[in-house]
Amino acid sequence: MKKLPKQISDISKLERINLANNVLGAIPGTIVKLENLKVLNVQKNNIKTLPATIHKAPALLTLLAADNKLKALPKTIQKCPVIEFIDVSRNQIKSLKKNIYEIPGKLVASGNKLIELPDASVKVPTLKYLDVSENEISYIPETINQVSTLTYLDLSKNDLSELPGELGALKYLYYLNISHNKLPALPDQICSLQFCLVELQASNNNLKVLPAGFNTMKSLRTLNVANNELETLPTSFFELKQLKDLNVSQNSLNTIDGLQNLTNLETLDVSMNSIPSLPEDIGKLKALKELNIIGNASNDLSQIPNDIVKMASLESLNLSDNLLESLPDNICKMPALRELDVSDNKIRALPSKIDSLRSRAKVNTDSQSSYKTREPSDTLAPGQTQTDNASASGIADED
Numbered sequence: 001m002k003k004l005p006k007q008i009s010d011i012s013k014l015e016r017i018n019l020a021n022n023v024l025g026a027i028p029g030t031i032v033k034l035e036n037l038k039v040l041n042v043q044k045n046n047i048k049t050l051p052a053t054i055h056k057a058p059a060l061l062t063l064l065a066a067d068n069k070l071k072a073l074p075k076t077i078q079k080c081p082v083i084e085f086i087d088v089s090r091n092q093i094k095s096l097k098k099n100i101y102e103i104p105g106k107l108v109a110s111g112n113k114l115i116e117l118p119d120a121s122v123k124v125p126t127l128k129y130l131d132v133s134e135n136e137i138s139y140i141p142e143t144i145n146q147v148s149t150l151t152y153l154d155l156s157k158n159d160l161s162e163l164p165g166e167l168g169a170l171k172y173l174y175y176l177n178i179s180h181n182k183l184p185a186l187p188d189q190i191c192s193l194q195f196c197l198v199e200l201q202a203s204n205n206n207l208k209v210l211p212a213g214f215n216t217m218k219s220l221r222t223l224n225v226a227n228n229e230l231e232t233l234p235t236s237f238f239e240l241k242q243l244k245d246l247n248v249s250q251n252s253l254n255t256i257d258g259l260q261n262l263t264n265l266e267t268l269d270v271s272m273n274s275i276p277s278l279p280e281d282i283g284k285l286k287a288l289k290e291l292n293i294i295g296n297a298s299n300d301l302s303q304i305p306n307d308i309v310k311m312a313s314l315e316s317l318n319l320s321d322n323l324l325e326s327l328p329d330n331i332c333k334m335p336a337l338r339e340l341d342v343s344d345n346k347i348r349a350l351p352s353k354i355d356s357l358r359s360r361a362k363v364n365t366d367s368q369s370s371y372k373t374r375e376p377s378d379t380l381a382p383g384q385t386q387t388d389n390a391s392a393s394g395i396a397d398e399d
Helices: 005-009 028-035 098-100 142-146 163-168 188-193 211-214 233-241 304-312 329-333 353-358 386-391
Strands: 017-019 040-042 062-064 085-087 106-108 129-131 150-154 175-177 197-201 223-226 246-247 266-271 289-290 316-318 339-341 362-364
Touching: 005 028, 062 316, 163 188, 188 211, 211 233, 304 329, 329 353, 353 362
Parallel strands: 017 040, 040 062, 062 085, 085 106, 106 129, 129 150, 150 175, 175 197, 197 223, 223 246, 246 266, 266 289, 289 316, 316 339, 339 362
Antiparallel strands: none
């Protein structure tokens, strides 16, 4: 379809229009006469402008206009009386006006040509959800703190090298994504989001340190700082007892001692760091369901503490691409384990009960040096006695 007939406005009871995947060049202004229209889907067309009178559509809740040729939003878009969701992603929009902060709901403008966010000096902000990922944004205005209604902000895959400290004043912000930028540090004020921020995505930046005040972020449940330049984690970090999902992979950490104190963790990824050993009391992570320790071969990670078998909730354990020479004997008795990957190590003898584990779990032992199945006492940790081995590795004897 190349053109929408003007007569469509005569269908007064129409609530939804789906015109996606056509070759429409425009939307007739008469469409605003549809008093009951709630959803307008014009995705994947050739539309260059939206009707200037779009704000006169009295019932419009959802406007889907992604994958078109839009270069701007209508000047009165914020006046749509009941609008909840606007998607103009993957268009040709180079700039936004500050009226976007007065849109009462969600705005997705990812994949455009934005180089900055507009000044946010508005009297009555109502925007709750803003996604401007995959643009060329290098500047966030300090007035962003005035958009006090924001709960969700996605700035990922842009050109940011600095964040304004004023972000810390967004007291309702529960989700912040700043991944895939050029940030060397996070502003200390980000810790002021202590009572609201639930998820922080900050992977693929140039972060060298984390703010010392991270321990104050009592609401934080998910943190992803993978693929940065972190060498250490601040001591205060290990006070984040409420944290459930943590990804610190692809950094330069040479120790993860302290992480075992985050006892509510459910997923932990410490892959591709410089870790030569794991905490001896790593078994304290009893809520952990997924643990990835991949690719530390360059730093002689040759041994896994027997304490790991105390992780009664662990379902997935990936130890691939290290220098492991053995596994704890009772790893096969971990009750929840459903996936074990120890491929690309130097294990010469697998635990004697490995076949029983294979019967209920996916086990990958590929690319080992030639190995055999060993009896429980065959391989001991350095300095360990037969008695030590029996007690340390036996989860069956625990209360």
